[in-house]
Amino acid sequence: MAGRGVPEASLLVRRVEPNLTAALLVRDQITKVSPPPAELTQVSVSRLVNPGRAYYELTHPLPEDLAAHQKRIAGSGAHDLLEEALAAGVQFTELWLHGEDAPGDPPLDRVTARLDACEMRPDGRLSPTEIKNVGTEKERPADEHLEQLGMYCALMGVEEGRVLAVHRDDVSGRSRLLVPWKVRYSDLALVRRAMAERRDLLTEAFEKKDASRLPACPWWFARCKYREAGICDCGRREKLVPVIARSADIERDPAYLELLQKRAAERSAERSEEDAAVRLTLGSFLTPRKVYFAARRPPETSPEPDGGGAAPPASPGPTEQERVEKSLARVNTRGVERQVFSAVRRAHGTRYEMRSVDRDGHSWKVPVVDGKPFLVRVRHVGRALGNSSRELTGNWGVPDDLRQLALRASLLGAGEARVYIWNWKLADSEMKLQVFDVRFEPPVLEETRSYLGALPQQLESALASSDHRGLPLCPRWMCPKCEFLSLCQPDAG
Numbered sequence: 001m002a003g004r005g006v007p008e009a010s011l012l013v014r015r016v017e018p019n020l021t022a023a024l025l026v027r028d029q030i031t032k033v034s035p036p037p038a039e040l041t042q043v044s045v046s047r048l049v050n051p052g053r054a055y056y057e058l059t060h061p062l063p064e065d066l067a068a069h070q071k072r073i074a075g076s077g078a079h080d081l082l083e084e085a086l087a088a089g090v091q092f093t094e095l096w097l098h099g100e101d102a103p104g105d106p107p108l109d110r111v112t113a114r115l116d117a118c119e120m121r122p123d124g125r126l127s128p129t130e131i132k133n134v135g136t137e138k139e140r141p142a143d144e145h146l147e148q149l150g151m152y153c154a155l156m157g158v159e160e161g162r163v164l165a166v167h168r169d170d171v172s173g174r175s176r177l178l179v180p181w182k183v184r185y186s187d188l189a190l191v192r193r194a195m196a197e198r199r200d201l202l203t204e205a206f207e208k209k210d211a212s213r214l215p216a217c218p219w220w221f222a223r224c225k226y227r228e229a230g231i232c233d234c235g236r237r238e239k240l241v242p243v244i245a246r247s248a249d250i251e252r253d254p255a256y257l258e259l260l261q262k263r264a265a266e267r268s269a270e271r272s273e274e275d276a277a278v279r280l281t282l283g284s285f286l287t288p289r290k291v292y293f294a295a296r297r298p299p300e301t302s303p304e305p306d307g308g309g310a311a312p313p314a315s316p317g318p319t320e321q322e323r324v325e326k327s328l329a330r331v332n333t334r335g336v337e338r339q340v341f342s343a344v345r346r347a348h349g350t351r352y353e354m355r356s357v358d359r360d361g362h363s364w365k366v367p368v369v370d371g372k373p374f375l376v377r378v379r380h381v382g383r384a385l386g387n388s389s390r391e392l393t394g395n396w397g398v399p400d401d402l403r404q405l406a407l408r409a410s411l412l413g414a415g416e417a418r419v420y421i422w423n424w425k426l427a428d429s430e431m432k433l434q435v436f437d438v439r440f441e442p443p444v445l446e447e448t449r450s451y452l453g454a455l456p457q458q459l460e461s462a463l464a465s466s467d468h469r470g471l472p473l474c475p476r477w478m479c480p481k482c483e484f485l486s487l488c489q490p491d492a493g
């Protein structure tokens with residue numbers, strides 16, 4: 001019979017209280033605009049892609065509501081995660097480029113760039129790979145992406161680079177990897193001239209606070225906030241001509257995708273050889289059976305728990321491609337979680353800390369704010385949460401997150417915790433970001449603490465006897481799509 005794991009949220013929670021002050025603090029952090037810089041010492045490649053818009057971003061930073069920020073923070077958070085997900089396949093990641101080091105004429109001083117990734121070519125030179133998160137799937141990369149990649153090529157002095165695009169669906173929040181493009185820029189001198197000219201125009205406009213000589217944005221910003229605010233008027237100026245994009249030769253590069261997947265699979269095999277032991281994260285305590293079956297890979301067969309005939313073969317596990325696709329599927333929501341987490345950290349200064357806890361040979365890290373362990377979750381339900389514990393622990397609430405919080409609280413010996421909830425589907429309102437302080441029932445929290453100490457041993461025994469049946473079940477909503485369903489048989493017994 002399955003053992004008892006972390007108790008149900010409805011048993012754990014004694015009281016919840018909305019915390020509007022904490023919500024406003026984080027909201028202000030997310031929507032805060034930086035003041036204009038005193039001078040423009042360096043100009044990033046991303047500003048040179050569209051200097052008309054960059055001018056207004058530098059000189060007239062405008063606040064935006066949370067709904068407008070969702071797209072931006074999902075984009076930047078997702079981009080970071082994509083880099084991590086794809087880093088297993090690309091050769092090098094995160095490289096800083098400085099125009100002073102770029103070969104050729106005219107000089108590109110003061111131009112800087114941060115490259116997502118790059119590859120070593122057979123001739124020993126590096127070529128850039130730009131990772132893009134695109135909302136619409138098209139026949140060729142967007143002009144602004146081609147312009148950006150061309151500038152990286154010029155800074156590195158190579159004619160060829162790649163665009164690795166991930167299609168992001170803002171409504172469902174799911175993402176999919178597209179076949180990469182190989183892009184060739186045969187006239188690097190043209191690219192350098194365009195970069196130097198845009199850098200000089202932007203610097204002059206910034207110093208004189210006069211945008212009249214800057215080209216207007218070439219891409220139609222239907223709801224450009226600078227136009228809506230009456231600060232900038234596209235119609236009066238010539239549009240920027242994307243000469244770099246027009247000079248690019250493009251072809252699909254499926255072989256690059258295969259190469260990335262092959263490398264990622266090799267590196268993942270190396271990692272699992274190095275790390276054969278069961279790895280427990282705090283999240284694993286809610287899914288002990290998944291941990292068990294994952295640790296049993298890759299045995300071909302396993303004896304039946306009762307010592308009977310041959311057991312069904314163990315699952316071979318997801319391929320590297322499936323693993324990457326799976327991690328991409330949630331990349332937008334995880335991106336938002338990461339960005340809200342970062343805003344919580346920044347908003348609280350020294351009232352935020354990452355506490356290390358060593359227990360039973362394991363070392364855990366628990367983020368704490370105002371003395372309470374916390375977590376951030378994105379919720380995809382089209383209405384806000386009410387303020388009762390019944391709401392939070394119910395099916396439309398965040399029951400498993402509360403159980404996760406209870407684990408963290410019991411680890412720290414705290415009786416309270418905090419949850420930051422980002423309501424993805426709500427338009428901007430007071431309810432887009434909700435914060436609740438949660439007080440737990442002490443005896444049930446104690447039970448959670450005992451489970452925390454007991455599970456490592458339970459897992460070890462289960463693995464030694466090849467019998468998972470005494471282990472607690474994972475949250476039942478996970479079972480229908482679980483890769484271990486046929487082995488686990490959660491409804492048996």
Ligand code: SF4
Nearest residue numbers: 217221224227232234
């Ligand atoms: S108003 Fe037009 S030119 Fe000005 S920033 Fe917006 S899109 Fe660009």
Ligand code: SF4
Nearest residue numbers: 289290474479482488
């Ligand atoms: S079938 Fe359910 S209980 Fe079993 S491992 Fe999968 S998710 Fe966990």
